Amino acid sequence: DPVANLYTFTSCVALSDLHGDGDNKLVLGDLGTGLYNMKLKVYRGTGLVCENALIDLPTGVVAFLMDTSEPRTPALAVASGPYIYIYKNMRPYFKFTLPVLPVNALEEEVWHQAKEDKIDPLTLKEMLESLRDKSEVALSVKSLRYLLLDPNEMEGYVSLYKMQPIKRQTIITCMATLKKNMADEDAVCCLVIGTESGDMYILDPEAFTVQAKMALPSVPVYLDVTGQYDVEFRITVACRNGNIYILRRESRRPRYCVELGSQPVGLVRVNKNMVVGCAQDTLHCYTQKGKKLWTVFLPAAITTMAGMDHAAKGFQAVMVAMANSQVHVYRDKHLVNIILAQDVVTSLCFGRYGREDGTLIMTTKGGGLLIKILKRTAVFEEKDMSPGPPLAQSIRLNIPKKTKLYVDQTLRERESAVAMHRTFQTDLYRLRLMATRAYARVLEANLAPFSSSLSEPLKMNAVVQGIGPCFKLTLNLQNTSANQPSINLLIS
Amino acid sequence: MGLFDKLAGWLGLKKKEVHVLCLGLDNSGKTTIINRLKPSNAQVQDIVPTIGFSIENFKTSGLSFTVFDMSGQGRYRNLWEHYFKEGQAIIFVIDSSDKLRMVVAKEELDTLLNHPDIKHKRIPILFFANKMDIRDALSSVKVSQLLCLENIKDKAWYICASDAVKGEGLQEGVDWLQDQIKAMKT
Numbered sequence: 001d002p003v004a005n006l007y008t009f010t011s012c013v014a015l016s017d018l019h020g021d022g023d024n025k026l027v028l029g030d031l032g033t034g035l036y037n038m039k040l041k042v043y044r045g046t047g048l049v050c051e052n053a054l055i056d057l058p059t060g061v062v063a064f065l066m067d068t069s070e071p072r073t074p075a076l077a078v079a080s081g082p083y084i085y086i087y088k089n090m091r092p093y094f095k096f097t098l099p100v101l102p103v104n105a106l107e108e109e110v111w112h113q114a115k116e117d118k119i120d121p122l123t124l125k126e127m128l129e130s131l132r133d134k135s136e137v138a139l140s141v142k143s144l145r146y147l148l149l150d151p152n153e154m155e156g157y158v159s160l161y162k163m164q165p166i167k168r169q170t171i172i173t174c175m176a177t178l179k180k181n182m183a184d185e186d187a188v189c190c191l192v193i194g195t196e197s198g199d200m201y202i203l204d205p206e207a208f209t210v211q212a213k214m215a216l217p218s219v220p221v222y223l224d225v226t227g228q229y230d231v232e233f234r235i236t237v238a239c240r241n242g243n244i245y246i247l248r249r250e251s252r253r254p255r256y257c258v259e260l261g262s263q264p265v266g267l268v269r270v271n272k273n274m275v276v277g278c279a280q281d282t283l284h285c286y287t288q289k290g291k292k293l294w295t296v297f298l299p300a301a302i303t304t305m306a307g308m309d310h311a312a313k314g315f316q317a318v319m320v321a322m323a324n325s326q327v328h329v330y331r332d333k334h335l336v337n338i339i340l341a342q343d344v345v346t347s348l349c350f351g352r353y354g355r356e357d358g359t360l361i362m363t364t365k366g367g368g369l370l371i372k373i374l375k376r377t378a379v380f381e382e383k384d385m386s387p388g389p390p391l392a393q394s395i396r397l398n399i400p401k402k403t404k405l406y407v408d409q410t411l412r413e414r415e416s417a418v419a420m421h422r423t424f425q426t427d428l429y430r431l432r433l434m435a436t437r438a439y440a441r442v443l444e445a446n447l448a449p450f451s452s453s454l455s456e457p458l459k460m461n462a463v464v465q466g467i468g469p470c471f472k473l474t475l476n477l478q479n480t481s482a483n484q485p486s487i488n489l490l491i492s
Numbered sequence: 493m494g495l496f497d498k499l500a501g502w503l504g505l506k507k508k509e510v511h512v513l514c515l516g517l518d519n520s521g522k523t524t525i526i527n528r529l530k531p532s533n534a535q536v537q538d539i540v541p542t543i544g545f546s547i548e549n550f551k552t553s554g555l556s557f558t559v560f561d562m563s564g565q566g567r568y569r570n571l572w573e574h575y576f577k578e579g580q581a582i583i584f585v586i587d588s589s590d591k592l593r594m595v596v597a598k599e600e601l602d603t604l605l606n607h608p609d610i611k612h613k614r615i616p617i618l619f620f621a622n623k624m625d626i627r628d629a630l631s632s633v634k635v636s637q638l639l640c641l642e643n644i645k646d647k648a649w650y651i652c653a654s655d656a657v658k659g660e661g662l663q664e665g666v667d668w669l670q671d672q673i674k675a676m677k678t
Binding site for chain 2: 045046047312353354355356357371373375376377
């Protein structure tokens with residue numbers, strides 16, 4: 001469907017059996033035009049079933065089972081801003097707010113004084129500025145906003161907002177699910193969220209309380225989670241500083257760290273390894289402990305990445321969508337398939353859609369929706385992609401041919417070599433003499449357009465433009481010394 | 493007419509038996525259609541997804557059909573070809589409300605028609621564009637376009653719209669199938 005008007009990313013696409021009838025639906029968090037028209041859309045088959053308006057830009061959409069009650073209808077979690085909106089049966093069900101962050105004590109003190117009208121707006125601004133420069137804990141949104149204001153707007157702002165308590169909120173950047181204590185497909189899941197303040201929270205599925213909190217040195221952007229919460233789990237996080245951190249159970253700080261050469265643009269786990277797409281058009285594969293296994297160079301920039309897991313065939317691969325509107329499917333480091341799309345693909349999702357197991361859903365940059373179904377009889381074979389000798393070897397070198405004329409010439413040279421040499425040397429003497437004479441004459445008459453003397457290094461040339469009785473004469477004058485200005489020159 | 497038919501049946505000692513394969517994707521309504529064709533006292537009330545396959549019998553005015561009701565789920569579809577040899581006719585059921593999987597149905601039909609056991613036999617194929625009662629269902633003309641049925645040149649085929657829950661359209665299809673088989677025998 002090329003006119004579906006869907007603008008979304010891989011993190012905002014989920015496949016789920018929303019009504020528990022064995023018919024999987026596609027849930028998309030549509031970004032709309034970026035500022036308004038954000039919608040949560042549900043597709044069934046080829047048509048749109050329902051859509052809900054969203055208040056803010058969605059950053060992640062996942063479907064998960066909250067409890068063990070029958071029928072097993074999964075809940076839908078949409079992360080946007082500092083909130084997670086939980087939908088059940090496509091009805092708003094719950095709104096989770098991230099815990100607020102601690103506020104700087106000094107900042108609180110300053111605002112307290114302002115509340116009692118003890119300090120005027122200008123000193124408030126100065127104190128907040130000095131706080132910003134030296135303190136470790138960042139200022140709240142309220143103070144930062146205040147610092148941006150013009151002096152004449154400050155009075156009104158202080159009187160308006162001094163009564164409100166200061167709170168510092170953070171924003172969700174990524175979201176994933178983690179099985180609680182069973183590895184089944186329909187097990188209860190915990191939500192794992194990464195925030196702008198560099199923290200990871202693991203939420204309880206029913207009560208929506210924070211079960212664990214972990215700190216990261218940078219802002220997480222891509223998450224991958226394996227294992228079970230109660231037994232052992234591993235969270236792989238790609239961060240905005242170009243590093244990958246691996247978190248495990250019982251560790252508040254990352255255990256391993258992998259440094260990438262550039263920013264990560266996608267993170268996919270295949271079996272026990274993780275595949276990372278970099279902004280330098282490369283695909284790296286690392287083990288769980290952070291050892292590099294292989295690197296593949298791609299022909300264009302990566303737009304998005306997703307995993308492909310076909311359980312019935314036992315086939316796991318990585319799909320990489322690129323800026324040349326191709327989608328490559330890699331198993332280990334072998335390219336097994338290339339899909340050509342009409343437009344640049346921005347989001348990928350592979351899984352069970354409707355009643356068909358191997359369905360690949362893509363949305364394009366122009367807002368189109370593409371659905372492809374993997375054939376039952378399809379086999380992925382690893383073609384030997386290593387090319388033979390490069391093509392350049394088969395091109396003949398461009399060596400000029402020699403004719404009879406050349407051979408006669410060499411014969412003559414062999415017979416009278418001595419005479420030729422002598423004549424040429426005498427001519428060369430004469431040439432040198434004449435060149436020196438002419439040069440001396442030019443120096444005497446000051447005719448050369450540049451001077452290379454140390455005191456006045458100058459370069460000048462004149463250009464005549466135009467035809468007819470009027471001409472335009474441009475003189476380009478340039479001082480060529482390193483650091484010596486020429487002053488008091490006259491053009492006569 | 494019915495009396496005459498019955499008389500002919502008795503005179504011919506017993507009805508001829510035909511083996512029919514009932515194929516189609518999962519959830520297209522194969523078991524429901526066959527259940528509808530059985531006499532009303534033998535009909536089952538609730539229908540569950542078929543596992544593997546099941547063998548059913550039903551009779552029409554002139555013939556006695558033995559139907560291999562195959563499961564249409566992806567993992568059982570490779571069972572289909574084991575029964576291609578016995579099949580003297582094929583009933584292919586399509587869920588006409590499932591636009592998304594029409595390509596899958598076409599893919600399965602193509603592999604079926606290109607199978608060596610089927611390719612050179614001139615057996616009749618009856619298509620049921622099922623689930624006509626659903627609101628956004630495609631018409632039987634549209635379905636036959638999407639499945640490229642006009643490309644089938646060497647076999648007799650017929651598509652009829654049906655609603656297996658109410659039993660509409662089924663008789664029409666089975667009558668055609670019976671005529672075809674009779675014509676083939678003689």
